[in-house]
Amino acid sequence: MPSTDASPTAPALSVSLDGVGRSFPASTAGEPDRRVLRDISLEIAPGEIISLLGPSGCGKSTLLRQVSGLDRPDEGVVTIDGSPLVGIDQRCAIGFQEPRLLPWRTLEQNVALGLPHGTPRSAGRERVSQLLDLVQLGDAKHLRPRQVSGGMAQRASLARALSRGPGVLVLDEPFGALDALTRLTMQDLLLEIHAAEPATILLVTHDVDEALYLSDRVVLLGTEPGERAGSGAVIRSIITVPGSRPRDRGDSTLAHLRAELLQGLGVSIHHPAHTF
């Protein structure tokens, strides 16, 4: 478990989305703008873990970009800890959907990029090497990104986001490229770090079980049925996951939530009559 004395980490902050919408210009001139998100309102308490679930292309990454201030909503406002975002917000650390490592730096140096500015050198080194050990990259820290696998790169990118010790942590499919076993380990790691250094976490995943295991609430994003495609995704439902962490992965009380979420994602949950 990471000790908090290596570098002071920010306290968890509340995040509030109020009527957030985002449209992009149409690809062909003359057509109306393509609306990706609309009417997204969500209050996230400090230290809460929220999973965003939704079909590919529904605007999950776009929503994360609004929260981190990398992009500006054209409707509504995002506030962190009560103050509206102006530009990129340093209280928020983002783990991108792609690893985005600097190819000329070693994994260690890449992770160090995430350290808060003004971190003393020795404290920074210590924190980076702690995090690298936690994401099981201790042996690979001197390798360059092109020398490591996709999953290793993704873990390095996670470590970089964690090294910031942010008030708000925004993670876009942080475990997407990992094998099943490493994925479970990393989920536990994230929870451990969250317990030691509480941050408000907003993460995107495609894995319903992961969402239920990690989060306090699961937000299902998608276009409302009956709406045409370009009308923008809304929050279809918010599911509060009962119980507290750490959860039992085999918890049967979560089964109906799982079914509900899968159905919300459009996955048929009928059990086939003939199984293999």
Added chain:
Amino acid sequence: MARSTSRTVAADSTTEPAATLVQYSSQFGYSAAGTATGQRRRGGSGRRSPWLIALGAVLPLLILGFWQLTASLQWVPAYLLPSPASVWSAAVDLAERGYLWTDVGISVQRVLIGFGVGAAVGLVLGSVVGLSRVASAFFAPTVGALRAVPSLAWVPLLVLYIGINEDSKVTLIAIGAMFPVYTTVAGALRHVDPHLVELGGAYGLGRFQLLRQVQLPAVVPSVVSGLRLALAQSWLFLVAAELIASSMGLGFRLLDSQQNGRIDRMFLVIILLGILGKTTDALIGLLERYLLKRWG
């Protein structure tokens, strides 16, 4: 082949007129100069085996042998093809008279100064144009138009303004060296992976830190390949300048030998130009190995 270079050139709306020349020279010996992405053989770690190095000497030796054979069997008359021995004695003769060293010395000096000045100007101009949209809008069309003028077209003006002296030759070489560096640097800076630039912003890097930590390292391979092309251009313009108006230097010696029917000296100068060009290129290759090890 220099992948990033061709990408840069293609992505730039104003492709430079010397592109064919640049591409031509880049086919020889500029192997991985500009592969900014993808698999690059890492400098340092993979030490080339002595056998592979020796392999590179085989063809020159074969050519030398065939040349000797051709000359001694007189397949080609001696006034068209001197024997290797006569070229060697021409070298010894010129060296004893002291011409060889002055020719080589003055030519190398011109190339180095011209290349240095041109590359520096190209680096600064390319950085400004590559980093700032406004500067690009302001400068790029003009620089593009200047680049479109075949550089040798400046010769009469240079001679008129500066005169037939060192400065005009060095200026011509600098002009020749500037554009490849300008083009590659501006293009590379403009095309630094926007994901990485955004990443830098997301982690709070200011404009200067972004430049230092993300943009400059990202363009190091392109800068080096630009320098390589510029060096090749420098030798080209050196010979052009010395052929046109000069009383010393390898280009002058070439012209002088032609007028005096000294084909042995002509061969000597051409061989020297090859050796010198390859040597300076190898020096940049060393720099490249070092930089790519660090930044590649």
